[in-house]
Amino acid sequence: MQAGALGLWGNTVIGLGATAPAYSLAATLGYVVLAVGDKAPAMFLVAFLPMLLVAIAYRELNRAAPDCGTTFTWATKAFGPWVGWMGGWGVAVSAIIVLANVAEIAAIYSLRFIGLDGLAEQPVVRVGLGIAFIAAMTWVSYRGIQISEKVQNVLILLQFGVLAVISVGALWLVGTGDAGPQAVAPAWDWFSPFGVTASALAEAVILCVFIYWGWDACLAVSEETRDADRTPGRAALLATVILVVTYVLVAVAVQAYAGFGTTGIGLGNEENADDVLTLLGDPVGGAALSALLLLTVAVSAAASTQTTILPTARGALAMAVYGAVPQRFATVHPRYRTPSFATAVMGVSAVGFYLVLTLVSQNALQDSIASLGLAVAFYYGITAFACVWWFRSSLRRSVRNLLLRGVLPLLGGLAMLWAFLQSAVDMAGKDYGYTVFGPLGGVFVIGVGMLVLGVPLMLLCARRLTDFFAGRTLRADTPVLVPDTGEPPIGGL
Secondary structure (H helix, E strand, C coil): CCCCCECHHHHHHHHHHHHCHHHHHHHHHHHHHHHHHHHHHHHHHHHHHHHHHHHHHHHHHHHHCCCCCCHHHHHHHHHCHHHHHHHHHHHHHHHHHHHHHHHHHHHHHHHHHCCCHHHHCCHHHHHHHHHHHHHHHHHHHHHCHHHHHHHHHHHHHHHHHHHHHHHHHHHHHHHHCCCCCCCCCCCHHHHCCCCCCHHHHHHHHHHHHHHHCCHHHHHHHHHHECCCCCHHHHHHHHHHHHHHHHHHHHHHHHHHHHCCCCCCCCCCCHHHCCCCCHHHHHHHHHHHHHHHHHHHHHHHHHHHHHHHHHHHHHHHHHHHHCCCCCHHHHCCCCCCCCCHHHHHHHHHHHHHHHHHHHHHCHHHHHHHHHHHHHHHHHHHHHHHHHHHHHCHHHHHHCHHHHHHHHHHHHHHHHHHHHHHHHHHHHHCCCCCCCCEECCEEHHHHHHHHHHHCHHHHHHHHHHHCHHHHCCCCCCCCCCCCCCCCCCCCCCCC
């Protein structure tokens, strides 16, 4: 672990890269519009509020205990080993699910970029290239944080540059009347969340949770960040602000240019739902911009592959250091100073999950990304509640503590709890998503099933790793125990 390798911008880049803004918008914006109509910009603002509140909780917890275990470490300190372990499992589940999907997207859009649309429809070629992307980004993560930061700098600048061009270009054409008959003028009502049903709101918010998800990667590389008790928290807040501005701008531009018709590029056309972003490339900027958008989405997905592996491997390292998973996960490469074994396991797990879902059906892979919001809301909620409980004795000392360590994180946690429960109820229906398993919808089975899978794994670990589950290796007063050597604490394995 290379101490001091990242500054504020480098840490922010890791968080932005993990969100994969171009890919997230391409994959999700259409479905948000189908759920709430022209209220998509409002949903980005609504979902930003709990994200901001959770980010505040992360910042406060990181100031007190800058630890790459993040949710796992903080939840264990607050609620004990069982809740902490499941919080860590929620982080891992989120990563495994998204890695399979971003690898698929990176493969498809790369092939489309070079004009091989036919091969993009061939499962063997698509999956093979997707696995190659996972392997390549696992290798980059294995090699070290500095090369990872350099790669991400290039990829992030490309993404935001292209998103700015397409958004400003679309709005310019709408303003001059050259966008076509399908275009509509932006309206203030787009920013109002009122008039949306609870189920539609929950569906849109859980989709937006996925779009924002990833900024917490800033906190998982705190050991490699300068001023570790302050910089990661600031980077997380900065990343969320950059994202909300970008997402609202793109949503307004896409809605205004494409309109809400049910044919052509209209957002009411369900055939466009899985990618409304690249539809605008050719009409807004011609073949060159269309090709650049394809490349940008591919790059965005590939970047997310790498920045998802980075924090999750470090979370597994922390779990091993504190004795919650086998010690081998705490192995640090002697030259690259990265959690080598945990990084490799993350890559292999993602490939395995990718192959299993692909063999089940292409629809199952699509439903898995819809289920991702459940895992994210699960561990974000745990983190927010952990902040309130851990700092409960200091809440009355100042108005700042009451707000930033109590009221605001509590509201963020409650929002995540509501989004999780309401979405889980809705997802259980057979008409939700593309697959059905018995009496339940496939989105529910994949999302909740992956979380529930953690219970037997946790019980298996509890049989061997008794010191952790007895509360002897990680307590509220335990100092940070993730040193450069990766050695477990006394009483560990």
